[in-house]
Amino acid sequence: MNIDTYREFITLARCLNFTQAAEELHMTQPALSKHIAALEREFDAELLIRDRRTVQLSEAGRILFGCALEIV
Numbered sequence: 001m002n003i004d005t006y007r008e009f010i011t012l013a014r015c016l017n018f019t020q021a022a023e024e025l026h027m028t029q030p031a032l033s034k035h036i037a038a039l040e041r042e043f044d045a046e047l048l049i050r051d052r053r054t055v056q057l058s059e060a061g062r063i064l065f066g067c068a069l070e071i072v
Contacts (some may be wrong), residue, residue, distance in 0.1 A: 001042055006068040008035055013065045016055045017019070 012021040022029040040047050048059035057065060
């Protein structure tokens with residue numbers, strides 16, 4: 001994983017909205033979703049709790065958010 005992926009995750013964790021985060025990152029929403037899915041596979045953990053209308057950080061997501069902030 002590279003530092004850009006951490007930045008993308010941080011932005012998404014702050015927005016808790018894929019479309020808004022993608023706009024802020026100047027990328028498409030499908031590309032952001034793909035990067036986050038790869039991150040979840042890499043850590044073998046669900047980082048976000050998604051339903052049709054909301055996105056929330058899971059416990060693993062909250063931990064990664066704190067670590068990502070320190071790294072970036």
